[in-house]
Amino acid sequence: xxxxxxxxxxxxxxxxxxxxxxxxxxxxxxxxxxxxxxxxxxxxxxxxxxxxxxxxxxxxxxxxxxxxxxxxxxxxxxxxxxxxxxxxxxxxxxxxxxxxxxxxxxxxxxxxxxxxxxxxxxxxxxxxxxxxxxxxxxxxxxxxxxxxxxxxxxxxxxxxxxxxxxxxxxxxxxxxxxxxxxxxxxxxxxxxxxxxxxxxxxxxxxxxxxxxxxxxxxxxxxxxxxxxxxxxxxxxxxxxxxxxxxxxxxxxxxxxxxxxxxxxxxxxxxxxxxxxxxxxxxxxxxxxxxxxxxxxxxxxxxxxxxxxxxxxxxxxxxxxxxxxxxxxxxxxxxxxxxxxxxxxxxxxxxxxxxxxxxxxxxxxxxxxxxxxxxxxxxxxxxxxxxxxxxxxxxxxxxxxxxxxxxxxxxxxxxxxxxxxxxxxxxxxxxxxxxxxxxxxxxxxxxxxxxxxxxxxxxxxxxxxxxxxxxxxxxxxxxxxxxxxxxxxxxxxxxxxxxxxxxxxxxxxxxxxxxxxxxxxxxxxxxxxxxxxxxxxxxxxxxxxxxxxxxxxxxxxxxxxxxxxxxxxxxxxxxxxxxxxxxxxxxxxxxxxx
RNA sequence: GCGCCCGUAGCUCAGUUGGAUAGAGCAGCUGCCUUCUAAGCAGCGGGUCGCGGGUUCGAGUCCUGCCGGGCGCGCCA
Numbered sequence: 229x230x231x232x233x234x235x236x237x238x239x240x241x242x243x244x245x246x247x248x249x250x251x252x253x254x255x256x257x258x259x260x261x262x263x264x265x266x267x268x269x270x271x272x273x274x275x276x277x278x279x280x281x282x283x284x285x286x287x288x289x290x291x292x293x294x295x296x297x298x299x300x301x302x303x304x305x306x307x308x309x310x311x312x313x314x315x316x317x318x319x320x321x322x323x324x325x326x327x328x329x330x331x332x333x334x335x336x337x338x339x340x341x342x343x344x345x346x347x348x349x350x351x352x353x354x355x356x357x358x359x360x361x362x363x364x365x366x367x368x369x370x371x372x373x374x375x376x377x378x379x380x381x382x383x384x385x386x387x388x389x390x391x392x393x394x395x396x397x398x399x400x401x402x403x404x405x406x407x408x409x410x411x412x413x414x415x416x417x418x419x420x421x422x423x424x425x426x427x428x429x430x431x432x433x434x435x436x437x438x439x440x441x442x443x444x445x446x447x448x449x450x451x452x453x454x455x456x457x458x459x460x461x462x463x464x465x466x467x468x469x470x471x472x473x474x475x476x477x478x479x480x481x482x483x484x485x486x487x488x489x490x491x492x493x494x495x496x497x498x499x500x501x502x503x504x505x506x507x508x509x510x511x512x513x514x515x516x517x518x519x520x521x522x523x524x525x526x527x528x529x530x531x532x533x534x535x536x537x538x539x540x541x542x543x544x545x546x547x548x549x550x551x552x553x554x555x556x557x558x559x560x561x562x563x564x565x566x567x568x569x570x571x572x573x574x575x576x577x578x579x580x581x582x583x584x585x586x587x588x589x590x591x592x593x594x595x596x597x598x599x600x601x602x603x604x605x606x607x608x609x610x611x612x613x614x615x616x617x618x619x620x621x622x623x624x625x626x627x628x629x630x631x632x633x634x635x636x637x638x639x640x641x642x643x644x645x646x647x648x649x650x651x652x653x654x655x656x657x658x659x660x661x662x663x664x665x666x667x668x669x670x671x672x673x674x675x676x677x678x679x680x681x682x683x684x685x686x687x688x689x690x691x692x693x694x695x696x697x698x699x700x701x702x703x704x705x706x707x708x709x710x711x712x713x714x715x716x717x718x719x720x721x722x723x724x725x726x727x728x729x730x731x732x733x734x735x736x737x738x739x740x741x742x743x744x745x746x747x748x749x750x751x752x753x754x755x756x757x758x759x760x761x762x763x764x765x766x767x768x769x770x771x772x773x774x775x776x777x778x779x780x781x782x783x784x785x786x787x788x789x790x791x792x793x794x795x796x797x798x799x800x801x802x803x804x805x806x807x808x809x810x811x812x813x814x815x816x817x818x819x820x821x
Numbered sequence: 822g823c824g825c826c827c828g829u830a831g832c833u834c835a836g837u838u839g840g841a842u843a844g845a846g847c848a849g850c851u852g853c854c855u856u857c858u859a860a861g862c863a864g865c866g867g868g869u870c871g872c873g874g875g876u877u878c879g880a881g882u883c884c885u886g887c888c889g890g891g892c893g894c895g896c897c898a
Contacts, residue, residue, distance in 0.1 A: 256837065259844090269840065272878070282878070307841050308878055353898080395898060554896055565824085565894085572896040579898045607825065607893045633826075634891075675834070678826060680891075682833065687847085695860080696846070702860050710857050754837065766835065769845080780853090780862040821860070 255313075257747075264304065264312030265319075265743075271309040282309025320739055321730040323746040327801040328726050335748035335808050339757065340381030346590055347373045349601035350513070351388040354502040355399045356424050358509050358656040361603065363516065364635050364681060367672035367814075369601045370518045371761040372630075374812050379756030384521040384595075387513075388586060391502045392526040393579070398422065400494030403501050404448060406431035411440060418450040430504050434497065442496070444489040512657050516665055517814045524589075526582050534585030535577045538620070539570055547619040562615035562624075584616045591622055598627045599759070607631055630759060633680040635672075640686065663688045666815045670697040673813060674765045696769055700806065701818050703772035707803040708819040710784050711796075717785065720793055721800075728797035729790045737781045738798060741774040745805045752812070761813075768809045775802050 258267045271286035286305040293303055301316040327334045349369025352362050373383045390396075402422040408415035410431050417423060506523065513520070529535070539555060542548035547558050548570060555571035569578050590598055602609065614624035637644040637654060644654065660668065667688040674696070675681045687695060715721050720728070733742060747767070755763040784795040810817045 256840090258841075259837095260841070263841070267841090272840085310841070390898070393898070552896080556896095569896045574896080576896085578896065583898095604826080604892055606898095609893085611824095631826080631892090679834075680827075684833080687833095698860055699846095702858080706858055706861085713857055750837085758838085762835090763837090766845085773845090776861055777863090779857080780859095783857070785857050821858075 258310075258312065263306060263310065265315040266313040267306075268311050268313075269309075271305075271311060285309065286311050317734075318731065320733060320742045323742055324730045324733070324797055324801050325726070327745060327804055328797065331804060332808065332811075334804055335752050335812075336378050336380070337749050337753045337756075338380040339753050340376060340379045343381055343596040344594060345376055345381045345383050345597045345599060346386055346593075346595045347376070347383060347599045347601070348386045348388055348590075350509075350518075351390070352509065353395060354389050354391050354505050354509070355395055355422055356505065357426060358512055360637060360654045360656055360659050360683070361635050363656045363659060363668055364672040365601055365603070365632055366513055366516055366518045367669045368632060368677060368761055371669070371673055371764065371813055372599070372601075372759060374814065375752060375755045375761050375764065378752045378812055381756070385519070387520045387523045389502075389506055389523055389525045391499075391506075392530050392582065394576075396498045396502065397491075397494055399427075399501055400496075400498030401448070401450065402427055403431055403434070403497035404494060407435060407440060407443070407497065410435055415448070418448070426505075427501065430501050433504065434500050438496075438500075442493070444487070444493050446487055446490055449485050449487055449490050508657075512660070515660060516656075516668070524586065526586065529582050529585045529589060534589065535581040538581055538585045538588065538616075539577075541620055542570070542616070545619060545621075557616055557619065559612060559615035559619070562618045564611050564615045568612055568616075580612055580616060583613065584620070587613065587617055587627065588620065588622070591617075591626070596626065600627070600629050602629055602631050604631050604633050628759075630677055632677050633675075636680065636682045638682050638684045638686075643682075644685075666701070667695070667697050669814055670765060673762055676760060676762050696765070697815065698821070700768045700772040700810070701816070702821055703775045704803060704806045704810070704817045705819060705821040706779065707775070707799045707806075710799055711803075713785060714796055719785070719796065721796065725793065725797040725800050728793040730794050730797050732791050732794035733798055735778075735782050737774075737778040738795070741771075741778045741798065741802065744771055744774045745801055748805055748809065764809055764813050768806065768813070771802065771805055771809065775806075 255266050255268045258264060271289060272282040283305060286309045289311060290303045290305055293300075295301075295303070299315045299319040299322075301314045304312045304314070306312050330336075347369055349372075350358070350362050350365045352358055358366075370385065373385050376383045398418075398421050401418050402424075405415045405417050405421065406427045409428075510523070539548060542557055543555075547561065549556055549558060553573040554569045556567045557570050559568050560566060568580060570581050571577060587598065600610075610627070610629035613629075614627055617627060618624045662685065663671075671683055671688050672681065688697075711721055733739065751763055751767045755761060778798070782795060784792065784799060786792050786795075807817045
């Protein structure tokens with residue numbers, strides 16, 4: 229329909245102004261119903277070039293407008309030069325039929341044109357359970373992926389597991405201590421190790437499955453006096469984690485010697501722990517209705533020599549150099565404000581190298597576009613990553629980083645501090661015992677990604693009014709209830725409604741509701757294009773509101789057979805739209821409440 | 822210090838890339854259940870869009886300078 233408007237408009241324009249870039253010309257739905265169903269600012273944009281008053285142009289355009297064969301009833305010039313289009317009444321009936329015909333596919337659009345997109349999100353470190361912050365990332369990432377799918381992209385969801393490097397070694401060290409403690413030995417966590425209680429269970433499991441016979445007899449490398457080699461700074465901080473861990477342990481001050489047997493033992497312990505922790509993360513995310521197409525392990529990239537390859541390619545391309553005993557990338561040539569170390573003086577890779585290798589891998593898998601969701605505390609990282617990828621010859625514009633703002637939990641009007649050190653770390657699994665998945669997903673989706681989010685536990689838990697999730701679900705349940713009654717009364721339901729006399733929908737609440745339902749495809753397209761999944765919550769509320777208003781003003785099951793059939797058709801269309809938009813959000817559409 | 826984000830009703834936030842009279846929920850007040858779910862509907866009150874300049878037919882939106890809050894600037898990950 230908007231295409232028809234475009235064509236009509238251009239046909240009118242041509243007689244007046246010559247080629248004009250239509251970039252700033254748009255057609256939109258006016259906020260005020262007085263201003264028609266659609267409006268365009270074309271005349272005002274053209275005014276300067278045509279050196280003519282906007283109203284004069286608008287009037288000329290309207291005179292030349294040929295709307296035969298379109299849904300346009302008439303066009304009016306208004307205000308400073310807006311052209312307002314009023315549609316024929318029949319378009320409302322057409323809209324209802326279109327929804328019923330498309331069913332579960334209603335709202336899908338083709339703006340993605342089949343392009344392949346990889347959305348990487350959560351990617352929390354495999355060193356502990358997921359926290360509440362990950363729940364926001366999971367909801368936003370998953371729904372962004374769904375929105376993109378509805379917009380015609382081919383989407384894969386991926387979770388990057390940082391199961392290599394120093395932090396994993398620290399995990400092994402913490403495991404070693406927990407194992408010793410299980411064996412009744414007096415052991416203390418080294419500085420920088422993970423203090424979490426969860427490792428106690430995992431240590432117990434390890435002993436149950438493997439015993440401790442292969443444990444090296446030497447004292448722990450961080451406890452001894454004769455430290456040989458300088459250990460790398462070991463702050464097992466957030467990694468590509470979603471952030472929110474503000475009280476990570478400090479880096480160890482003592483030296484740490486490297487004993488091969490001990491390193492191997494730590495490696496075994498760490499691998500065991502990572503496996504358990506990742507399995508736990510997978511279970512929690514599945515409960516949260518987030519399914520990843522792939523859990524990509526950093527160790528895969530490492531094993532394939534990815535990091536070495538990246539450094540080699542950069543050297544070869546002349547973008548890497550040596551200084552101060554380290555290897556650097558000349559990222560300043562690609563927009564970074566300083567060069568970055570690739571290979572540390574001790575021979576280890578900095579975090580970015582395997583990460584670049586991972587992104588090279590993504591490109592090699594044929595994706596047209598990459599989207600990463602990162603915590604706000606990682607801001608600035610994208611400059612480095614893009615610089616490195618550009619240096620390797622990839623298009624940095626194909627990588628898109630979305631930063632998610634912080635989450636604050638609120639209970640009883642008070643902020644719940646999320647702090648590991650103070651023992652108030654809120655695990656996602658515990659969080660989901662308190663809040664339903666539906667409510668959690670909704671509340672995390674509600675805000676735009678670059679807005680901080682206060683999660684009100686009291687409100688999300690409310691099973692009564694005030695809770696927006698229930699408001700929307702209630703609308704769906706109400707419709708289902710109507711259909712139960714209709715069916716019992718032998719009225720037409722399901723397929724039979726396709727032939728309903730929907731032109732009988734003439735009451736204002738009915739028309740308002742239809743207009744809202746007709747917006748779903750546009751909403752999907754906008755949400756996908758602008759990466760704004762939070763639009764879906766807003767839209768769902770508007771649909772629900774439109775329905776509740778219709779419901780109280782227009783009796784569905786009435787005396788007039790034709791009106792009843794038409795209203796049932798409207799109910800069916802509304803139920804379909806609600807079901808579809810809830811499906812996009814991964815929230816249930818209950819049949820009764 | 823440099824960079825980025827945020828600042829809109831008492832509170833939490835929308836605001837369709839610069840459009841017409843700035844919206845919603847919560848909180849407050851007033852009405853509406855003999856019939857399809859009142860987990861609902863209708864209405865009232867509530868604003869210097871942080872402050873000052875600028876750009877233009879037109880600014881919450883763009884530019885600029887301040888003010889306030891947050892985050893980032895490691896041979897950490």
